[in-house]
Amino acid sequence: MHKFKELEIWKQSKLFCSDIYNLTSSFPDHEKFGLTNQLRRASVSIPSNIAEGTSRSSNKEFCRFLEIALGSCYEVETQLLISYDLGFIKPESLEELNLKINAVIKMITRFKSTLIQPDKSEF
Template sequence: MNRFKNLVVWQQALSLSVEVYRLTEKFPKKEVYGLASQMQRAGVSVPSNIAEGAARNHDGEFYHFLGIACGSAAELYTQTMIARELEYITREQSDKITGELDHIMNRIFKLQEQLETKNKKRPTRS
């Protein structure tokens, strides 16, 4: 039921989402409902979709939700670069976030590959 709690990628994504919240708290007030909010939502979406997919009883659904999580990670990556260009965050901060996102996305891809391999090995029913 709670197999997502044991997934390292979920743990890393959860930690990153908290980091994003802390970082965006320092954004200008005009961004509260703009870029800050978008980054927070994308950041929360990554571990949330990993958890939702893992809680499903079907590998196909898990695979699908991993794809959504990866899409949210890519959104957050882009938004982080925008925040850097606007000088809301430093190069060091953006490099840290994007480095973590690269790592998370790679783990998601590997998990998807494992699901594909696992399902190819299953005998088909006739």
């Protein structure tokens, strides 16, 4: 069992979530229940699923929650691109957030690979 507060992937994804909240606070009011809500929910899902996965009894179960967190990363990435297309995000903000979300994606992927052990019964 892992202590989620000690995991760098959890720390970085939590900071990224704060970045998303700060960014979306400047979105138009008519997007409150649209992209603002979607981006916030997807970004909250990333550290939340990492934390929930740490409570599971096996690495296989934990990996499933890391996969869900990765899915949320890709949701956020897509929603940021749509927000940019609609003029809600400046190019430099998009670039900065893309760098951050891609770093989180790489961290989750690397960490997940350390949890997966080959099945010794196959040998």
